[in-house]
Amino acid sequence: MKFKMKELEQFVHDHIQQKIDNNELYLTGISMTGDVNAFKREFEIYQNALLEGIVNGIIMCDGEIEGIETD
Secondary structure: OEEOHHHHHHHHHHHHHHHHHOOOHHHHOOOOOOOHHHHHHHHHHHHHHHHHHHHHHHHHOOOEEOOOOOO
């Protein structure tokens, strides 16, 4: 199966939005102390780590991602 980065990015967005909608964002380990800068930094780290994990998982299972060469 071949995935597109836009599809994976949308999946990550939808996943995070679901966490927000269900008041579960704190379960991600993102700081909820009110420090906006810490929140933004940790949110971006979580978002990037989630996307990277999904990409690595797809590649490890011999899947393909459009625009990413693994050879």
